[in-house]
């Protein structure tokens with residue numbers, strides 16, 4: 001018995017366990033001194049234990065069964081008491097006494113609490129970000145090794161998928177939907193990095209843009225365009241159609257073998273205008289040039305800024321001969337126009353008609369060749385390629 | 388004196404601790420300190436001539452990876468289930484919390500707090516559909532908190 005007392009005292013002195021002894025009516029008969037730090041005050045003999053451990057309210061009957069069964073399964077973990085965390089358990093002592101043990105687990109619980117705090121805050125932040133991400137345009141993350149890493153809700157919704165696995169299974173390779181033939185996401189990235197490209201999937205048109213995230217992820221943003229806003233379709237300087245918009249339209253015309261004539265035109269010696277008068281004047285010349293052309297074409301004709309001072313014209317449902325008459329008139333209009341500050345300017349034209357079964361690459365190749373010839377043969381003229 | 392054990396249950400960060408703090412201390416804190424384990428607060432009240440004490444259990448919230456330990460449920464007379472009106476996932480998980488609790492405490496009573504109502508606009512509040520035993524509460528602005536607790540206390544005591 002003496003050795004037991006020594007063992008008990010050693011345990012108690014370690015500040016790990018404190019105890020209360022209670023009788024069959026759950027009245028305190030004795031307590032360890034250290035228990036005061038958990039309970040706020042020192043229980044006296046005869047006190048109701050529930051006044052000190054209200055945690056036991058509702059479990060009184062369960063605790064009392066210990067006097068019948070000599071054991072009790074009652075145990076309560078991680079209870080906050082007076083700045084400490086304790087586990088509470090009840091053990092049988094003798095037929096009139098039970099011992100209520102308070103096991104100090106403060107240090108351990110506080111470090112768990114820190115982890116939980118961090119995890120809960122991250123979960124909150126993550127779920128907020130997730131909501132933000134899902135409310136954006138359709139987003140697709142692809143890794144450097146061409147693996148689809150993430151697609152947001154909107155992306156999945158557009159493409160009829162519920163989970164990322166379904167997106168992967170569908171082999172929904174965006175790059176295959178462009179008019180240019182691309183082999184992988186790498187190439188799509190090159191094409192759309194900080195630029196816009198139109199892409200058609202089914203009957204929908206999207207503007208695709210790519211951004212590199214942390215050098216390992218390619219983020220593709222898809223904006224669905226049901227009716228294209230003017231801004232999306234038109235070049236901001238000249239008001240001509242943008243190349244990206246034209247690409248998707250022209251692809252359709254080629255696919256349907258629409259009867260049309262493609263005109264490639266270029267302002268002659270425009271570089272000298274820029275060099276001599278500066279870019280602001282150069283920009284105004286381009287605006288004037290575009291205005292002149294818009295005034296001399298039909299509504300259904302498509303006028304496109306191809307880049308720099310190079311423009312395209314697509315004349316639909318017309319023969320090459322009729323188109324040539326029209327383009328000749330435009331050439332003359334330009335040649336006779338006095339551009340503010342700059343004076344007279346001319347333009348060169350290459351034109352071809354879309355042939356049966358011809359693809360976009362081929363017709364562009366022929367039109368470019370015609371323009372090159374017009375430039376080579378003294379500019380300010382039209383070259384028509386029949387084959 | 389009659390003593391009754393009541394619990395606050397729900398997902399993490401919905402405002403369980405804040406509702407108790409408002410009810411017991413009439414205070415509010417904007418910062419978030421997650422509860423681990425359980426902390427019991429006592430509140431005395433007089434209901435139709437009966438004086439009693441509520442032992443209010445502030446229990447750690449359920450997280451995606453941690454569910455609430457069932458050992459806390461034993462001997463409870465009632466529970467307040469709390470969700471955050473601005474986080475739909477916390478509303479969706481209410482039923483699960485209620486069912487688990489009632490399975491272990493057939494006799495217990497419960498009410499529901501749709502908390503953080505102060506963050507909703509008036510039209511948003513009007514659109515909200517609340518079950519019969521639910522209250523739109525704000526621990527921050529002290530709205531409906533007293534009613535929430537006394538409604539449950541009455542059910543439990545009377």
Ligand SMILES: Nc1nc2c(ncn2[C@@H]2O[C@H](COP(=O)(O)OP(=O)(O)OP(=O)(O)O)[C@@H](O)[C@H]2O)c(=O)[nH]1
Nearest residue numbers: 399400401402403404405417422448503525526527
């Ligand atoms: N605006 C607003 N914020 C509140 C309200 N109630 C609580 N909060 C805030 O929400 C955060 C979480 O509140 P707590 O009371 O700690 O939530 P809890 O349910 O106890 O969280 P856990 O203990 O982690 O389960 C804190 O930043 C509170 O200030 C409320 O009615 N309105």
Ligand SMILES: [Mg+2]
Nearest residue numbers: 403404421422
């Ligand atoms: Mg809490």
